[in-house]
Amino acid sequence: MTLPVADKYNIEFGDVTRAKFDWLKSKEYAGWVVFVDTNTRRDCLPLIEKFLDHPRLLIIECAPGELNKNLGTCQELWSQMFDGGVGRRWCAICLGGGVLEDMSGFVASTFKRGIDFLQIPTTLLAQVDSSVGGKLGVDFYELKNSLGVFNDPIAVWIDHRFLRTLPAREIRSGFAEVIKHALIADAGQWGRIQKIIDLTVVDWSELIPASVNIKREVVLEDPFERGVRKSLNFGHTIGHAIESYFLETEQRLFHGEAIAAGMIMEAWISYQLATLTVSDYQLIESYFLKLYGHQVILESSFDQLFALMANDKKNDDHRINFTLLAEPGRALINQFAGRPVIESAIRHYNSLAVATE
Amino acid sequence: MTLPVADKYNIEFGDVTRAKFDWLKSKEYAGWVVFVDTNTRRDCLPLIEKFLDHPRLLIIECAPGELNKNLGTCQELWSQMFDGGVGRRWCAICLGGGVLEDMSGFVASTFKRGIDFLQIPTTLLAQVDSSVGGKLGVDFYELKNSLGVFNDPIAVWIDHRFLRTLPAREIRSGFAEVIKHALIADAGQWGRIQKIIDLTVVDWSELIPASVNIKREVVLEDPFERGVRKSLNFGHTIGHAIESYFLETEQRLFHGEAIAAGMIMEAWISYQLATLTVSDYQLIESYFLKLYGHQVILESSFDQLFALMANDKKNDDHRINFTLLAEPGRALINQFAGRPVIESAIRHYNSLAVATE
Structure with a gap:
């Protein structure tokens, strides 16, 4: 189901299917970089892995949890993007909970002054909260979300099957x-x-x-x-x-x-x-x-x-x-x-x- | 002189005068944070200091030069903003050359997900190049301007009297x-x-x-x-x-x-x-x-x-x-x-x- 009101938020509910990835392919990005954390790599990536058939695909994993939502982790992600040859015409696919969505969206929005990104929130918190409204960022100076930007993803895919993987x-x-x-x-x-x-x-x-x-x-x-x-x-x-x-x-x-x-x-x-x-x-x-x-x-x-x-x-x-x-x-x-x-x-x-x- | 074509770039040429700061005051920002480097503090700040009469004023100085245009310097600037009580309704005033304009504009654009900023470019390079077009950022991974955002200042004031201070x-x-x-x-x-x-x-x-x-x-x-x-x-x-x-x-x-x-x-x-x-x-x-x-x-x-x-x-x-x-x-x-x-x-x-x- 897509929400009936036409607006700038391209939010789709329901199973993440091949049809959704066909739409992504139609945008002809030069490559896809997928952000996961240790948990979503194990529990969530298997649900979509078969659709990730872009010839230039890079999967970047970071440690999970709020304690890792900081500039240090961002620097590791940016470095891996440069090492992996990510360019301005790539799209980031952010597969994770609120921490990963906020941080990887910020990383994408500032990499080479910003590349497109797509959110696939995998926790209830991320699905109902982090995925809407364009708030991206990390903690700094012991303050939550104190650095960041407002920026909207090209789409948000909300699939409640991911919730089964959650404690x-x-x-x-x-x-x-x-x-x-x-x-x-x-x-x-x-x-x-x-x-x-x-x-x-x-x-x-x-x-x-x-x-x-x-x-x-x-x-x-x-x-x-x-x-x-x-x-x-x-x-x-x-x-x-x-x-x-x-x-x-x-x-x-x-x-x-x-x-x-x-x-x-x-x-x-x-x-x-x-x-x-x-x-x-x-x-x-x-x-x-x-x-x-x-x-x-x-x-x-x-x-x-x-x-x-x-x-x-x-x-x-x-x-x-x-x-x-x-x-x-x-x-x-x-x-x-x-x-x-x-x-x-x-x-x-x-x-x-x-x-x- | 203001450019004749109406557009989103609020670029004004000519002396930075009290009238310009009166316009800034009319925006009723909660405070002004002025970014300078060692050089512009000494050579350029004196030309505008008398207009900086906001009751909540914070001046933040950073070391000049491309070698300091990095995330380490950004972290010092963000920390000083937090320590100085800068809030979302403050305005940043960026007084400097291209390095300072790019970096402090990025710092402002990401502090608490972005505060307004005003650019007063003080070098010829910054006046003709960095001040137009919203490119902000820092060097990372030995790559120039490899992190940043696109974001426009509320205004750019171009005063060629600052050029007299340049080698x-x-x-x-x-x-x-x-x-x-x-x-x-x-x-x-x-x-x-x-x-x-x-x-x-x-x-x-x-x-x-x-x-x-x-x-x-x-x-x-x-x-x-x-x-x-x-x-x-x-x-x-x-x-x-x-x-x-x-x-x-x-x-x-x-x-x-x-x-x-x-x-x-x-x-x-x-x-x-x-x-x-x-x-x-x-x-x-x-x-x-x-x-x-x-x-x-x-x-x-x-x-x-x-x-x-x-x-x-x-x-x-x-x-x-x-x-x-x-x-x-x-x-x-x-x-x-x-x-x-x-x-x-x-x-x-x-x-x-x-x-x-």
């Missing part, structure tokens, strides 16, 4: 963005989602296009995040800081897990500072706790968390910018909260630990 | 691009230029806008170098290789000096393979030799030069792509020459050494 925890992580899309823009969808408890029996062929469509409409209206696109940052101001903080600890936290905690806290701030009702807040809190459990945020980490939030791309000046909820399905962008409110949100969240035991 | 050799280097613009697109201008022997008495207020205008028209027609923009590469296939090669030797060669040698050799190939007449070739050869003298290209460097040419961004496949001249004022893009012809061009050029002694 349950990875699916659950991506599902946080599905919940977020409902919370910021579609109250009806939020109602339906709350009925989902077991992520092994979800019909992804319905849920993914619906979720992608919410993001696509937001991004089409505001590609460079000057306004409404900021609504997608719900849960991400505190969530990104937590994610960055845990990156440097022993305890690994997935993006969606950090964002789930962030959404509880930012929903709590929405209840404190905006119009979110206590009952709507409690539904949000209990659903996230049920699916994602709870992380303890140590008081000793607060200063570092605030430093991370202060350096967030979303801020102008020195104020910390939030997206809050007016109600489920309606976001409020460009909201501000001071350190006392934010600290009380984190302490409130910490107090929920007992409830989940 | 004669720097002016002469930039002048090679002025000659190139005439050779590829304006036979009448080539006729006038040949009368210029003393670069200390040129009326830049006429010559620079005329030269910028040629490039601007070419780039407007073909922003991403799919076709006619390649005409600007005349002299650059061999010239870039020579420039990269000399970068690693003791003998420093300026961009324009390498390109001048490249234009003699590529004009010679134009005479061998295309329709350039021997008399037109000889006028080109003698004018460049008169202004730029001669560099000996050692036979022992040939393999490395060919490796550099083979890895040039301009190539598709493995063929070495040239822009040749059909006649003065008319370029031929996408021409190919094999190693024997290219070697004979270099040997022919080497044979001219005696003529200049």
Whole structure:
């Protein structure tokens, strides 16, 4: 299925087939360079390998994971592209999760000032989030996605068969963005989602296009995040800081897990500072706790968390910018909260630990 | 003077005045970050310092020269931007020559996925070449400008008073691009230029806008170098290789000096393979030799030069792509020459050494 609205995002849902690669061939690229990581090379490449019959084909593998999403890895990828003779008229095929999609898209967009690229996202997170909106980049200076560009792929192919290769925890992580899309823009969808408890029996062929469509409409209206696109940052101001903080600890936290905690806290701030009702807040809190459990945020980490939030791309000046909820399905962008409110949100969240035991 | 044709390039000629900065202020950026190098901080910043009265102002200095145009320097600049609290709504002001313009424009275009930037080119080369066309980037893997993006500044202010701060050799280097613009697109201008022997008495207020205008028209027609923009590469296939090669030797060669040698050799190939007449070739050869003298290209460097040419961004496949001249004022893009012809061009050029002694 192709989304019915004609727009610049060439997003196609369904099996990646020979017909799709025939379309790619019709573009007559001088070569194809395929980016994979260790996992997608093993689990995902076999599904499309038989279609990769371009006479000039280069497969480049990088180490997986957020810790490798940096300029050092980019330099290895660029070097291998030069060594492999990649030219301006080549196309990059990016087969992987959010980290690989963001990083290899950035690498393609800056190699010889930019070559075309195609995204085949293989995780739920990448399918519903990273693959729409043209945000590409890497982490730098201990800040997530702090370097990058906006640039759109020639196409995105979303095939939910890849999700079968994922561990349950990875699916659950991506599902946080599905919940977020409902919370910021579609109250009806939020109602339906709350009925989902077991992520092994979800019909992804319905849920993914619906979720992608919410993001696509937001991004089409505001590609460079000057306004409404900021609504997608719900849960991400505190969530990104937590994610960055845990990156440097022993305890690994997935993006969606950090964002789930962030959404509880930012929903709590929405209840404190905006119009979110206590009952709507409690539904949000209990659903996230049920699916994602709870992380303890140590008081000793607060200063570092605030430093991370202060350096967030979303801020102008020195104020910390939030997206809050007016109600489920309606976001409020460009909201501000001071350190006392934010600290009380984190302490409130910490107090929920007992409830989940 | 603003160029009469309305287009996306906001290029203004004439003194950088308070009025220009008033326009910048009207854009209400959250802050201004000024990029300078050691030279432009000393020689050029004083001309505009009194207008830099934004309450949030950050001045970042980097070391000058092509050897510093790399990702290592970029990382220093990005770090200083983060430390200085630069946000997405800031504007970068890039005050420098081609190296600084290319690199700081790239740094701005990738910082937090891109902030606006303004260019104030301070060398003749930057004024007639780097400031038009949105090519930004750095050297990587011993290849010139091999990483980067296309992105346009919000404005370019071209003030020839900055040229007074330049050594004669720097002016002469930039002048090679002025000659190139005439050779590829304006036979009448080539006729006038040949009368210029003393670069200390040129009326830049006429010559620079005329030269910028040629490039601007070419780039407007073909922003991403799919076709006619390649005409600007005349002299650059061999010239870039020579420039990269000399970068690693003791003998420093300026961009324009390498390109001048490249234009003699590529004009010679134009005479061998295309329709350039021997008399037109000889006028080109003698004018460049008169202004730029001669560099000996050692036979022992040939393999490395060919490796550099083979890895040039301009190539598709493995063929070495040239822009040749059909006649003065008319370029031929996408021409190919094999190693024997290219070697004979270099040997022919080497044979001219005696003529200049």
